[in-house]
Amino acid sequence: MTDLTISIQDLSKKFGRYPALNGVSLDIAPGELLALLGPSGSGKTTLLRSIAGLEFPDQGKVLFDGEDVTFASAAARRVGFVFQQYALFAHMTVAKNIAFGLDVRKGADKPPKAAIEARVEELLKLVELDGLGKRFPSQLSGGQRQRVALSRALAVGPRVLLLDEPFGALDATVRKSLRKELRRIHDATGVTTIFVTHDQEEALELADRVAILNLGEIEQVGTPHEVYDSPASAFVCGFVGEANRFEGAVTKGRFTAGSITLAAKGVADGPASAFVRPHDLHPAKDGLAVKVSRIVLQGPLAKLDGHTADGRHVEAAFARDGVEGFNPGMTVKLAVQKAHIYPPT
Amino acid sequence: MSTQTPVRGHYASEDPLWVKVVVVTLVALFLTLLLILPLVTVFSEALKRGVGPALEALGTYDAVSAIKLTLTAAAIAVPLNAVFGVCAAWAIAKHEFPGKSILISLIDLPFSVSPVVAGLIYVLVFGAQGWFGEFLLEHDWRIIFALPGIVLATIFVTFPFVARELIPLMQAQGAAEEEAAVSMGAGGLTTFWRVTAPNIRLGLLYGVLLCNARAMGEFGAVSVVSGHIRGLTDTMPLHVEILYNEYDFVGAFAVAGLLCLLALLTLVAKTVLEMLHPGVKTRSAH
DSSP, X not given: OOOXXXXXXXXXXXXXXXXXXXXXXXXXXXXXXXXXXXXXXXXXXXXXXXXXXXXXXXXXXXXXXXXXXXXXXXXXXXXXXXXXXXXXXXXXXXXXHHXXXXXXXXXXXXXXXXXXXXXXXXXXXXXXXXXXXXXXXXXXXXXXXXXXXXXXXXXXXXXXXXXXXXXXXXXXXXXXXHHHHHHHHHHHHOOEEXXXXXXXXXXXXXXXXXXXXXXXXEEEEEOHHHHHHSOSSHHHHHHSSXXXXXXXXEETTEEEETTEEEEOTTOOSEEEEEEEOGGGEEEEEEEEEEEEEEEEEEXXXXXXXXXXTTOOEEEEEEEGGGGTTOXXXXXXXXXXXXOEEEOOO | OOSSSOOOOOOGGGSOHHHHHHHHHHHHHHHIIIIIHHHHHHHHHHTTTOHHHHHHHHHSHHHHHHHHHHHHHHHHHHHHHHHHHHHHHHHHHHOOOTTHHHHHHHHHHHHHSXXXXXHHHHHHXXXXXXXXXXXXXXXXXXXXXXXXXXXHHHHHHHTHHHHHHHHHHHHHXXXXXXXXXXXXXOOHHHHIIIIIXXXXXXXXXXXXXXXXHHHHHOOHHHHHHHOOOTTTTOOHHHHHHHHXXXXXXXXXXXXXXXXXXXXXXXXHHHHHHHHHOTTOOOOOOO
């Protein structure tokens, strides 16, 4: 169990002229599982590497339990880092890979051979790879390599576990099972864990809190529930979860975009964007008139594709009972249950 | 062309027979004329009067001293260039720094500069009339027309082989494994020996083999700095020329044959290496 508090204060980093991080501040609670979510180029990996000590910022501080480690080496910070392509040592067996961090210690710090072996066995069991210690990384599947990388990072007893796109190189089924695995391992070890992803589903499913980055800045930090239900910005709303986006204008608390009008309480007059999640649209007697172009049934859900009279594309998703009697070509009414309206940034 | 029948593409294997015959014959002729025939000539000329005279020619004081000098020069130049090559490749492939592209061009310089010019550079710098000439004379340090000059010229000419071999290899491998090692607490040297070195050892060996072949065979640059003092500063290639100019054909070809043997040995070593590790891609240095 670790109780490390990480505090990132006003971190900035430029690569040439291109700013990767622009004044990022973030606090990470002990034992937390945090996702850094953003599109490519948002600075999420740079932030993770700055926390790890693999990248050093131009400005700002990284504090571990109040201690300034901004320019300390990765080893001094005692972090466990899982690389995107795992970076396993190809010429070493799985067991040697996992033992590496303990094996390179010097003098009194180096545990006896038997202790290292016991630790390797324990970690192999934790990631459910018992008996594969003698294999080489090339003899393992992608998912198994990922587990080896994870246990190698955990071997040194890190104060924080950092993962860069941990599931990026895996196929969909393995991804899903490994997500659960990571959650289980996090809960079992209690180590503070930060992972980078561009997959919002992954972030929402796995993390305690999600930090959403865009263009080197943090747009919002919150629980999956918070960022999904109360997105702080148009970017977050569009990036987390699916949403219909309508460009229009607000006048006197009402948003209008062609035939669409929505309540926009507290939004200043002027041009604005409205986001409506597909599942916040459902059939009703009164509402948005949409001409159906396609209906797809997905398990318990019906997904509807259509257009408003002035040609705006609309997607809706609701319980499949609601779709009874709907046919492509007909015009239906959809009530808007909830909308997020943002002035332009 | 109708859309019903699949269009047949033009594959090399479908070329008419006469084209294949002509092309293969041309290549075979070319190889025979330019590669095999000269090689056979070297050995047949060397053994023209039997094995005895050839061995005798190799056993003369001058020949032995030339062989020794060549091996000594290679034994110094190759390890130095191996170390330099690894350092340069490491710096270029794993790190970002200003002036990187200039360094890459500099490494290629010996490939583009004529070896004779390379030799002249050293004469101009270290020769009696050169920049350091007076200083070196005062301290009785002999560089030109002595072993150090020959080694320097050899180093210059074989400079790029190891680095050129390793840079693309290390660039392809990236720095993630090193970063992983460092993040787990390994120091710089530990990381190099336990992570980087095992990953590059075959490429390094291949670069060293090429470097060695060139080091032993170098003529132009060494010719300028050597001074051709028989039994003292003559390397094997230079000795071949001297004997040839003196109409000692058996001697000249005997030494040349030995050089060829060394080169063939290098090729065999390279082939064995590739057979043992079929997955390892070795590139030519050029």
